[in-house]
Amino acid sequence: MVFGSLLLLAGPANAQGPIDASRATATVTAGSLERIRDTAMQSDWAYRTLQTLTDQIGPRLSGSPQLEAAILRLAAVMRELGATVTLQPVKVPHWERGLEQASLVSYPGQVGKLEQKLHLTALGGSGSTPPGGAEAPVLVIRDFTELEQRAGAVRGAIVLFTKAFDQNLADNGLAGQAYEQAGQYRFSGPAAAAALGASAVLVRSVGPAGTRLPHTGATTWKEGQSAIPAAALASEDADLIERLAQAGPVRLHLLLTPRTLPDADSFNVIADWPGTTHPEQVVVVSGHLDSWDLATGALDDGVGVIGAAGVLQVLQQLGLHAQRTIRFIAWTNEENGTRGAKAYAEAQRDHFADHIAAIESDEGGGRALGIRAAVSPASAAALKPVLQVLAPIGATGLERRDSPTGADITPLQRAGVPGFAPLVDARHYFDLHHTAADTFDKVDALSLRSHVATLAVLAWWLAEHSDRLQSSVGAP
Numbered sequence: 523m524v525f526g527s528l529l530l531l532a533g534p535a536n537a538q539g540p541i542d543a544s545r546a547t548a549t550v551t552a553g554s555l556e557r558i559r560d561t562a563m564q565s566d567w568a569y570r571t572l573q574t575l576t577d578q579i580g581p582r583l584s585g586s587p588q589l590e591a592a593i594l595r596l597a598a599v600m601r602e603l604g605a606t607v608t609l610q611p612v613k614v615p616h617w618e619r620g621l622e623q624a625s626l627v628s629y630p631g632q633v634g635k636l637e638q639k640l641h642l643t644a645l646g647g648s649g650s651t652p653p654g655g656a657e658a659p660v661l662v663i664r665d666f667t668e669l670e671q672r673a674g675a676v677r678g679a680i681v682l683f684t685k686a687f688d689q690n691l692a693d694n695g696l697a698g699q700a701y702e703q704a705g706q707y708r709f710s711g712p713a714a715a716a717a718l719g720a721s722a723v724l725v726r727s728v729g730p731a732g733t734r735l736p737h738t739g740a741t742t743w744k745e746g747q748s749a750i751p752a753a754a755l756a757s758e759d760a761d762l763i764e765r766l767a768q769a770g771p772v773r774l775h776l777l778l779t780p781r782t783l784p785d786a787d788s789f790n791v792i793a794d795w796p797g798t799t800h801p802e803q804v805v806v807v808s809g810h811l812d813s814w815d816l817a818t819g820a821l822d823d824g825v826g827v828i829g830a831a832g833v834l835q836v837l838q839q840l841g842l843h844a845q846r847t848i849r850f851i852a853w854t855n856e857e858n859g860t861r862g863a864k865a866y867a868e869a870q871r872d873h874f875a876d877h878i879a880a881i882e883s884d885e886g887g888g889r890a891l892g893i894r895a896a897v898s899p900a901s902a903a904a905l906k907p908v909l910q911v912l913a914p915i916g917a918t919g920l921e922r923r924d925s926p927t928g929a930d931i932t933p934l935q936r937a938g939v940p941g942f943a944p945l946v947d948a949r950h951y952f953d954l955h956h957t958a959a960d961t962f963d964k965v966d967a968l969s970l971r972s973h974v975a976t977l978a979v980l981a982w983w984l985a986e987h988s989d990r991l992q993s994s995v996g997a998p
């Protein structure tokens with residue numbers, strides 16, 4: 523209460539005479555929410571910090587020296603703000619991309635021996651071809667049902683999954699569902715085809731066609747299965763093979779030389795902004811610091827992680843501390859293992875009850891439209907004051923759901939911690955997601971401010987609000 527009282531004494535409400543404690547708290551809270559919103563909308567701290575992170579350090583894949591540099595840089599930045607910073611050790615997978623080339627070497631209508639070069643990129647966790655590459659027939663497969671039907675034809679073939687990203691869903695506000703539908707072929711298609719004896723797997727890029735850019739991302743193998751070569755093919759090239767294969771056999775030469783190295787040392791960056799009356803109770807506001815290696819991860823998840831860091835900068839600028847601790851976390855290894863999330867949950871096992879809420883921002887740099895909340899209907903209704911404060915910036919949308927709101931905060935949510943995310947305009951997030959074009963020039967400064975404002979208002983309200991909200995994902 524120390525900070526709340528100081529603030530009240532400094533404010534105009536004090537001119538009225540003696541302070542009624544219950545009314546005073548309410549006044550401070552409402553006034554603070556608006557000041558927090560306005561301060562966030564006027565600060566370019568997150569934008570400048572994100573620029574130095576992406577421009578000066580670059581891509582931040584787990585195990586890379588760049589991720590290590592980013593962790594140390596961000597820890598220093600948060601210490602400079604006055605936060606209490608802890609580096610939590612985490613062992614992370616260390617996978618390195620090698621050469622990646624493919625060409626059509628034989629296909630219907632081919633002129634002589636003329637080959638066609640394809641645009642592709644290895645999936646995280648992919649195995650490698652022999653050093654000189656490998657040649658095999660392509661088996662075009664639309665979906666898992668067809669894979670089952672044609673199981674007998676898989677052995678030795680390069681399976682190409684052609685499931686397309688449904689941009690129409692994304693255009694209409696369902697980008698997450700479009701990503702899940704197409705993404706399942708990237709996550710588990712290679713393992714399913716490998717189990718049937720495929721020599722390699724290609725998946726149509728998870729994202730709309732239009733730029734001929736391959737989208738990387740993690741793929742996972744079944745227990746005991748050895749990794750086969752697996753890559754994402756630019757949508758245009760997947761379409762090309764699909765057309766050619768309708769007329770006859772297609773053969774492809776593939777060279778992928780990634781390496782899986784021993785697990786590497788990494789860290790979650792945990793920066794506490796201590797609470798005044800209940801410092802042991804925490805509201806987590808977070809994003810992931812690791813990124814794919816093709817680009818600087820400005821959108822995935824630069825805007826999310828630095829937007830979340832911006833919450834503490836706003837509170838620092840205003841000299842505000844909430845009753846509860848606001849804990850910024852920059853997660854490591856979200857992209858290919860979520861080991862940071864697992865390590866945090868493991869370490870906090872006895873303290874889940876002290877976690878009032880967990881927020882993660884990881885859906886790109888579109889404008890903030892409101893809040894996504896994995897809470898009970900009654901708890902969702904209690905969020906009304908937050909949305910009212912966000913009305914002037916147009917972030918009044920509320921999406922209540924019964925599934926987790928972020929990969930890194932999933933373990934907390936399964937343990938009964940209410941989960942949140944900013945609801946953002948993600949219509950075009952998957953255009954460049956996990957491609958070589960996810961760079962700082964794509965970041966919109968005003969949208970980033972709207973993220974910080976939304977995160978800061980929500981985090982402050984959760985840290986000041988006395989009632990506990992109820993998770994719709996897990997029970998405590």
Ligand SMILES: [Zn+2]
Binds near residue numbers: 822
């Ligand atoms: Zn992400």
